[in-house]
Amino acid sequence: MRLVLDKIKRYSSLDCNSYLYQGVKESAHRLISDSLAKFIVNDLLKLGFLDGFPGLGLAVAMSTHSFLVRGKLRLLWRTTR
Numbered sequence: 001m002r003l004v005l006d007k008i009k010r011y012s013s014l015d016c017n018s019y020l021y022q023g024v025k026e027s028a029h030r031l032i033s034d035s036l037a038k039f040i041v042n043d044l045l046k047l048g049f050l051d052g053f054p055g056l057g058l059a060v061a062m063s064t065h066s067f068l069v070r071g072k073l074r075l076l077w078r079t080t081r
Helices: 002-022 028-045 053-080
Strands: none
Touching (some): 028 053
């Protein structure tokens, strides 16, 4: 589990820097809504719930990644601009 969290932190930082370089800004509303939408897509629309606990874990991990990318991006825009 620790390895997965480390990878999520590392890749969310890389994605955040990429979005910052592109000039993408995030609102608080999108921070929440996009993370929730990512969970719904992975767990319900892609039928992740049929895999049981592993499917739920993957859906949570993907939505956590989405939340971290947008949260880090929002924080960077607030502190660097």
